[in-house]
Amino acid sequence: MDELINDGARLIRESHAILVFTGAGMSTESGIPDFRSPGGLWDRYDPSDFYYQKIISDEKSREKYWIMSREAYGVMKDAEPNRGHLAIKRLEDKGKLLAIVTQNIDGLHHKAGNSSEKIVEIHGTSRTVSCLSCGKKYDRGDIESRLESGVKVPYCDDCEGILKPDTISFGQAMPQDKMAESIRFAAGCDLCMVLGSSLVVYPAASVPVHASDSGAPLMIINRDETPLDGRAQLVIHDAIGKTLDRMMGLI
Numbered sequence: 491m492d493e494l495i496n497d498g499a500r501l502i503r504e505s506h507a508i509l510v511f512t513g514a515g516m517s518t519e520s521g522i523p524d525f526r527s528p529g530g531l532w533d534r535y536d537p538s539d540f541y542y543q544k545i546i547s548d549e550k551s552r553e554k555y556w557i558m559s560r561e562a563y564g565v566m567k568d569a570e571p572n573r574g575h576l577a578i579k580r581l582e583d584k585g586k587l588l589a590i591v592t593q594n595i596d597g598l599h600h601k602a603g604n605s606s607e608k609i610v611e612i613h614g615t616s617r618t619v620s621c622l623s624c625g626k627k628y629d630r631g632d633i634e635s636r637l638e639s640g641v642k643v644p645y646c647d648d649c650e651g652i653l654k655p656d657t658i659s660f661g662q663a664m665p666q667d668k669m670a671e672s673i674r675f676a677a678g679c680d681l682c683m684v685l686g687s688s689l690v691v692y693p694a695a696s697v698p699v700h701a702s703d704s705g706a707p708l709m710i711i712n713r714d715e716t717p718l719d720g721r722a723q724l725v726i727h728d729a730i731g732k733t734l735d736r737m738m739g740l741i
């Protein structure tokens with residue numbers, strides 16, 4: 491293991507434009523369970539109930555959606571960044587961070603202090619809610635207060651349009667601009683660090699693929715194997731926080 495840590499530290503030392511790609515495993519050490527894991531959210535709720543088309547077409551589906559969404563948001567709202575997030579903040583402080591592309595919707599990279607312009611949330615964010623008709627944005631906390639006060643399905647103050655958290659739902663297209671931005675970062679990085687992503691969700695996983703195709707070395711830190719392990723210069727199957735801590739200690 492020491493050798494792997496040394497190899498990782500060397501890759502970071504030699505790099506000046508690192509693209510960090512993060513998935514659910516990044517936030518489990520902050521107490522946010524992987525919703526796709528056994529016993530997770532998608533074990534208890536049927537994802538097919540929450541297809542975008544259903545949410546926008548049916549009031550009952552929206553009511554169910556908000557029950558599920560509140561449970562998810564409940565575990566995210568008070569979560570704090572962990573050692574892994576803080577290590578990525580240190581990469582930015584050292585001028586080595588090109589960008590963070592994250593599959594996570596928990597906002598923990600923002601909370602860790604990374605600059606907003608360096609963070610691309612390709613699956614959106616749970617921290618804001620938008621009106622699907624007029625685009626008006628709401629703070630998630632304000633909408634939570636309404637739900638707590640007994641409102642089952644909130645609507646827009648201005649136009650009575652449907653409100654939805656700014657996360658990408660099943661059946662909803664990925665935002666083209668965020669994907670394009672991510673691919674640009676992938677093309678311009680000189681190291682791609684994949685942290686806590688199983689790399690099975692597309693098109694998100696195409697971002698590290700593109701970085702590798704563009705010639706950047708890949709470093710993968712994830713509990714389990716990933717389909718890209720064979721292409722990576724360095725693979726560590728271990729916890730992210732302690733692994734990055736040790737690596738950063740050698741930078």
Ligand SMILES: [Zn+2]
Pocket residue numbers: 621622623624625626646647648649650651
């Ligand atoms: Zn509206």
